[in-house]
Amino acid sequence: MQNLILIGPMGSGKTTVGKQLAKRMRMDFVDSDHMIEERCGVSISTIFDIEGEDGFRKRETKMLTELCERNGIVLATGGGAVISEENRILLRKGYVIYLKTSIETQLARTQKNQNRPLLENVDAETKLEELMEERGRLYEQEADLIVMSGDRIVSKVVDEITEALEQL
Ligand SMILES: Nc1ncnc2c1ncn2[C@@H]1O[C@H](COP(=O)(O)OP(=O)(O)O)[C@@H](O)[C@H]1O
Numbered sequence: 699m700q701n702l703i704l705i706g707p708m709g710s711g712k713t714t715v716g717k718q719l720a721k722r723m724r725m726d727f728v729d730s731d732h733m734i735e736e737r738c739g740v741s742i743s744t745i746f747d748i749e750g751e752d753g754f755r756k757r758e759t760k761m762l763t764e765l766c767e768r769n770g771i772v773l774a775t776g777g778g779a780v781i782s783e784e785n786r787i788l789l790r791k792g793y794v795i796y797l798k799t800s801i802e803t804q805l806a807r808t809q810k811n812q813n814r815p816l817l818e819n820v821d822a823e824t825k826l827e828e829l830m831e832e833r834g835r836l837y838e839q840e841a842d843l844i845v846m847s848g849d850r851i852v853s854k855v856v857d858e859i860t861e862a863l864e865q866l
């Protein structure tokens with residue numbers, strides 16, 4: 699069975715929606731950031747502190763390579779997974795779902811910025827806008843399905859995804 703892969707910016711709900719979607723579909727749920735943390739034994743923020751963003755991106759590609767060899771999983775990626783061509787090719791093996799969200803919603807949901815090093819010590823709104831400028835086109839381009847995930851409870855987002863899957 700093809701993997702279901704969630705992409706989208708920080709705070710779009712990839713981790714949260716992914717967990718519920720997996721339950722609904724009776725599939726295993728895997729979050730690439732959590733897997734990296736488990737593997738390294740430290741948080742994403744600590745990896746950024748020690749190895750910088752480059753170090754994290756290398757670990758992310760390695761993890762995505764491993765996870766995309768599996769079948770029948772719901773995979774929540776990190777918001778930056780689409781920036782690398784190598785990652786994009788890997789993700790295309792699955793059915794890619796883009797959780798589309800406004801900057802306002804992203805901001806509200808990431809307000810604590812916990813374990814989101816790219817939002818630490820910067821103006822979060824400006825940073826989220828910059829990232830969307832760079833990545834928005836890639837999310838759209840890579841998506842097999844685009845689902846609006848702002849202002850809707852998680853179960854409704856999951857309903858829309860499962861209904862779309864039934865139409866395939
Ligand atoms: N549809 C939603 N409605 C309300 N809150 C949400 C929704 N999706 C996610 N959240 C909340 O937003 C925060 C960020 O969600 P998360 O799943 O970690 O996003 P991502 O993995 O895309 O960065 C979490 O606190 C989560 O509970």
Ligand SMILES: O=C(O)C1=C[C@@H](OP(=O)(O)O)[C@@H](O)[C@H](O)C1
Binds near residue numbers: 779
């Ligand atoms: O947008 C990004 O570049 C990142 C998003 C984060 O994941 P979430 O999108 O799940 O917050 C995490 O991978 C890391 O902090 C970098």
Ligand SMILES: [Mg+2]
Binds near residue numbers: 712713775776
């Ligand atoms: Mg996440």
